[in-house]
Amino acid sequence: MPLPPLVEPADELTIDEVRRYSRHLIIPDVGMVGQKRLKNAKVLVVGAGGLGSPALLYLAAAGVGTLGVVDFDTVDESNLQRQVIHGQSDIGKPKAVSAKESVAEVNPYVEVVLHEERLDEDNVLRIFEPYDLILDGTDNFATRYLVNDAAVLLGKPYVWGSIYRFEGQVSVFWAEHGPQYRDLYPEPPPPGMVPSCAEGGVLGVLCASIGSIMVTEAIKLITGIGEPLLGRLMVYDALEMSYRTLKLRKDPAGEPITGLLGDYEAFCGAVSEEASEAVKGSTISVTQLEQWIKERENGERDFVIVDVREPNEYEINKIPTAVLIPKGEFLNGSALEKLPQDKQVVLHCKTGVRSAETLAILKGAGFADAVHVGGGVAAWVNQIDPSQPAY
Amino acid sequence: MSVSVRIPTILRTYTDGAAEVTADPGDGATLADLLETLDQSYPGLKGRVLDDSGNLRRFVNVYVGDEDVRFAEGLATPTPAGASVSVIPAVAGGC
Numbered sequence: 368m369p370l371p372p373l374v375e376p377a378d379e380l381t382i383d384e385v386r387r388y389s390r391h392l393i394i395p396d397v398g399m400v401g402q403k404r405l406k407n408a409k410v411l412v413v414g415a416g417g418l419g420s421p422a423l424l425y426l427a428a429a430g431v432g433t434l435g436v437v438d439f440d441t442v443d444e445s446n447l448q449r450q451v452i453h454g455q456s457d458i459g460k461p462k463a464v465s466a467k468e469s470v471a472e473v474n475p476y477v478e479v480v481l482h483e484e485r486l487d488e489d490n491v492l493r494i495f496e497p498y499d500l501i502l503d504g505t506d507n508f509a510t511r512y513l514v515n516d517a518a519v520l521l522g523k524p525y526v527w528g529s530i531y532r533f534e535g536q537v538s539v540f541w542a543e544h545g546p547q548y549r550d551l552y553p554e555p556p557p558p559g560m561v562p563s564c565a566e567g568g569v570l571g572v573l574c575a576s577i578g579s580i581m582v583t584e585a586i587k588l589i590t591g592i593g594e595p596l597l598g599r600l601m602v603y604d605a606l607e608m609s610y611r612t613l614k615l616r617k618d619p620a621g622e623p624i625t626g627l628l629g630d631y632e633a634f635c636g637a638v639s640e641e642a643s644e645a646v647k648g649s650t651i652s653v654t655q656l657e658q659w660i661k662e663r664e665n666g667e668r669d670f671v672i673v674d675v676r677e678p679n680e681y682e683i684n685k686i687p688t689a690v691l692i693p694k695g696e697f698l699n700g701s702a703l704e705k706l707p708q709d710k711q712v713v714l715h716c717k718t719g720v721r722s723a724e725t726l727a728i729l730k731g732a733g734f735a736d737a738v739h740v741g742g743g744v745a746a747w748v749n750q751i752d753p754s755q756p757a758y
Numbered sequence: 759m760s761v762s763v764r765i766p767t768i769l770r771t772y773t774d775g776a777a778e779v780t781a782d783p784g785d786g787a788t789l790a791d792l793l794e795t796l797d798q799s800y801p802g803l804k805g806r807v808l809d810d811s812g813n814l815r816r817f818v819n820v821y822v823g824d825e826d827v828r829f830a831e832g833l834a835t836p837t838p839a840g841a842s843v844s845v846i847p848a849v850a851g852g853c
Contacts, residue, residue: 414852416852417851418852419852503852504852505850505852506850506852507850508848511850529850529851529852530849530852531767531768531849531851532767533767534766534767534849536846536849551819551848552817552819553816553817554816555848555850556815556817556818556847556848560806561768561817561848561849561850562768563850563851565851567767567768569851600846602846604777606777607777611824612824613819613821613824613844614824614825615826616826616829618828695771699801699802
């Protein structure tokens with residue numbers, strides 16, 4: 368179902384703009400009027416990361432007149448494998464600022480508005496209000512549901528994309544004309560069940576595959592051309608090189624959204640109740656662990672360190688003497704027979720979330736004195752052994 | 759003839775990395791039968807799609823063909839021979 372154009376055309380294009388956008392202007396479906404709509408459009412990109420990077424660059428190049436950027440993070444070396452809006456000299460700089468500088472280089476006619484804050488229940492409606500369209504490229508479920516609910520309340524459309532390893536999903540949500548995110552996924556998964564790309568990795572160029580679909584949909588909505596992805600879910604698999612579209616519908620049993628939730632972090636949960644119960648009094652710091660290892664060398668203490676990450680992560684860095692038993696083996700039960708019954712077990716992962724979930728399983732299996740390492744190997748590398756790489 | 763099932767990346771730990779698996783739940787089988795049959799070959803897979811009460815989890819969608827079974831007959835949706843089933847879980851990554 369085609370939709371009317373989202374944005375009214377600007378009064379005119381300057382001669383410089385006509386020259387710049389000539390390859391758009393000679394496409395009959397876009398033409399002068401479509402380009403003027405892009406010029407008048409205000410698009411907000413939530414997250415200047417993997418999806419936000421290509422999205423901002425192409426929205427800017429296409430001539431979207433006003434681009435908002437929501438990001439409170441700074442550029443890290445490990446971002447550069449995929450976040451192409453940032454470069455080597457931007458490391459340590461706020462991502463929003465770095466994005467603005469790149470956009471200015473791509474297209475000086477674009478006005479960039481920075482929102483260097485964490486999107487939350489208190490600011491989301493104020494931040495979204497001036498924009499015609501929102502692109503959601505964030506990295507966690509709490510923000511996903513927050514963006515959705517705010518967009519529904521304000522009656523705004525948004526383009527949604529998500530990525531993991533070689534696979535991506537994209538759709539357009541607009542409650543006034545079709546489904547919204549809660550029609551697709553009424554509730555978030557429990558914490559720990561679905562890994563993020565920080566945990567599981569992401570093919571850098573996948574960001575461009577999905578980000579470019581998001582921008583294509585944004586341009587179509589703004590100019591009112593083509594068939595929007597509203598009511599359809601695009602699923603892309605880079606290894607198979609396949610795109611599939613699946614039908615989405617409004618959920619007749621869905622609860623209407625009448626206001627924002629009080630606390631989206633709590634709705635999505637950082638760790639499960641079982642895990643937060645398990646870690647009470649059973650969490651040690653990396654400095655404690657370093658001390659414990661010394662005591663073990665002196666024969667004053669005995670324990671085994673178990674790394675519950677994946678093999679590829681274990682190759683990057685490790686805590687000395689740790690043996691690798693990925694969390695999945697605890698979930699299916701096969702890990703338990705590999706553990707010594709007569710020694711205390713010390714679990715760790717990258718940052719302490721997966722090890723907390725694993726600790727709950729282990730305690731449930733009777734390993735009452737098991738502990739986990741707060742902050743995981745990331746804290747170990749940061750505080751104890753900076754000679755190893757972080758990721 | 760069997761039913762083909764698309765496995766998303768995050769559930770491929772249950773299928774030895776396979777992106778697509780097949781199962782033969784028999785004539786007149788439903789999605790519930792198919793999940794039972796799959797769980798025999800890939801233990802644990804069913805538990806990622808159904809909750810402890812045996813209902814479809816609300817953050818996983820199952821499609822038979824290109825129809826979401828929530829809008830068909832849920833777990834009673836027929837999965838005839840030759841059907842193509844897709845499991846689509848919620849993924850939040852954008853980083």
